[in-house]
């Protein structure tokens with residue numbers, strides 16, 4: 216495949232141990248590649264090192280063995296071309312939703328010096344993002360005035376405001392009800408289609424992975440490594456109805472079987 | 482904050498005819514206490530040299546109003562000055578300690594040890610250094626009240642959620658960015674909360690120091706009244722202290738509410 220010639224993210228035989236020489240070996244011999252513009256999903260048993268993988272790619276952790284290359288550069292410090300969103304929305308309660316979304320711009324080198332002069336332009340951009348996720352007019356509300364699902368939408372806006380090339384999502388929809396989750400799947404799907412951003416999504420929800428991703432990585436139990444890589448064959452744009460088709464359910468079933476086996480093997 | 486204003490405006494909208502017992506309760510209980518006290522003194526025929534009745538205490542307040550007023554102001558002055566220094570130093574040291582895990586780990590036991598020393602025991606040393614009077618009172622108020630501020634500010638900084646920190650660090654945030662954008666705003670509720678504790682402690686410090694090492698202040702006034710067996714005046718001094726303490730506490734509580742309304746709101750929402 217063409218994108219494998221110049222992947223945006225390339226993890227090569229990575230070992231990562233927490234807490235010194237005798238600490239927990241979280242991932243071992245982990246290798247994966249994500250092409251530019253691709254939507255990748257990572258699934259695997261709980262505690263297998265998925266969040267660790269996220270932190271390795273963003274440069275929050277530096278591996279003891281192997282290498283992580285993002286956008287052609289070896290990762291040795293946090294990479295600023297990424298946006299991150301976690302299961303816990305981590306909105307700052309003393310800032311309005313809009314100011315929360317603008318927060319990355321106060322940090323990222325490229326924007327922080329421009330922010331004051333071009334405030335109006337950035338605010339407009341934030342409001343456009345809010346509209347995209349269905350939060351139009353909620354910018355002036357404080358996060359604690361929003362429901363969990365709304366906070367998670369705002370969280371997505373914050374991850375996107377500085378136009379990252381790479382979006383890392385760690386179970387961002389885990390705490391939401393089924394309907395809100397499906398709605399946000401569509402939001403993410405459309406963002407991916409419209410902006411050409413590369414997305415890595417960690418999830419426990421196999422239907423979510425199958426519905427959204429181009430490619431699914433199945434990880435082994437801890438110490439995590441990639442057991443299997445699936446290319447998701449369904450054509451885009453995908454509609455929610457896809458989930459009631461047989462091919463879709465077969466794929467979910469297969470993934471389920473693989474993870475169940477990985478758990479037993481541990 | 483507009484939310485706070487909205488809230489305050491909403492309260493009197495209730496029907497006026499209904500008595501708001503909750504708002505009245507503090508006054509009723511205070512009056513009740515004085516009445517009980519008065520009755521107890523009458524019933525037990527207490528001589529005023531042991532337990533003066535409140536009526537006798539109020540009488541003493543009127544009788545000695547000029548010295549009471551002067552000494553109250555002096556105590557208020559030493560207390561607030563010591564407290565103000567404690568706020569500045571406590572905030573500074575708290576931020577310094579909370580800055581890094583190493584500093585936190587290294588200085589925390591020292592702080593605990595320092596806090597375990599009864600500050601009264603330091604008054605003689607302060608007197609040797611600065612002589613008797615205002616300075617040891619201010620310094621004792623400072624020493625006794627700055628610890629809770631330090632601990633609270635440092636705790637606020639040290640308990641930043643790792644996920645919040647990760648989100649910012651992944652964007653290339655430096656330590657300074659994280660402190661300014663998250664650490665300091667986050668520790669503000671802890672800081673303002675600690676002011677209420679600190680101000681009451683500051684009164685303890687200044688009065689203790691005035692009692693043993695000063696010619697001014699309510700502490701000194703009470704100890705000289707006591708040596709003249711003027712017990713009503715001693716109680717008048719205590720009453721003034723209580724009034725000052727309540728007033729300053731209320732002020733701190735009000736400031737806390739004004740500055741960190743979001744903290745009350747956000748925990749309520751959860």
Ligand SMILES: Nc1ncnc2c1ncn2[C@@H]1O[C@H](COP(=O)(O)OP(=O)(O)OP(=O)(O)O)[C@@H](O)[C@H]1O
Pocket residue numbers: 233234239240241260261262263264265266267268437
């Ligand atoms: N900061 C840390 N210090 C020490 N060990 C850690 C740390 N973070 C994670 N681990 C360990 O590394 C392993 C992988 O953790 P990780 O959070 O990556 O798992 P995960 O796949 O994201 O799990 P889940 O699906 O439950 O979120 C776990 O066994 C965990 O105990």
Ligand SMILES: [Mg+2]
Pocket residue numbers: 265266267385
């Ligand atoms: Mg995880």
